[in-house]
Amino acid sequence: MNEIRNNSSDLARQLAGAGWCKSTRSQxxxxxxxxxxxxxxxxxxxRDSKDPSGxxxxxxxxGWLGFITGAKNGQFALK
Structure with a gap:
C-alpha cells in the first residue's frame, strides 16, 4: 500500500462525514x-465495522484496485 499524506484535520472531517457501506458478503x-x-x-x-472509531x-x-484484485484471487485467504 502506498503511503498517503493527508492533512489530518481534513482527513478526519472526510472520515466523519463519509458514507460507509458494509460489504454484502460480511458475516x-x-x-x-x-x-x-x-x-x-x-x-x-x-475499516472494521465492529470498531468504527478504530x-x-x-x-x-x-492501491484499492490492487487490493480488490488480490482479494478476488485469494491472495489474502487464511490458510
Whole structure:
C-alpha cells in the first residue's frame, strides 16, 4: 500500500462525514466497511465495522484496485 499524506484535520472531517457501506458478503463477526473519499490522494477508506472509531486503511485508486484484485484471487485467504 502506498503511503498517503493527508492533512489530518481534513482527513478526519472526510472520515466523519463519509458514507460507509458494509460489504454484502460480511458475516456477523467478519465485517468490513468501505467509504469513497471525495478529495485528497486517498480514494477509498476501509475499516472494521465492529470498531468504527478504530484504525482506518487508506488506499489511493491504484492501491484499492490492487487490493480488490488480490482479494478476488485469494491472495489474502487464511490458510
Amino acid at each position: 456477523t463477526s467478519n465485517c468490513v466497511e468501505i467509504a469513497p473519499l471525495r478529495t485528497g490522494p486517498a480514494a477509498v477508506a476501509l 484504525p482506518v486503511l487508506l488506499f489511493n485508486r491504484a
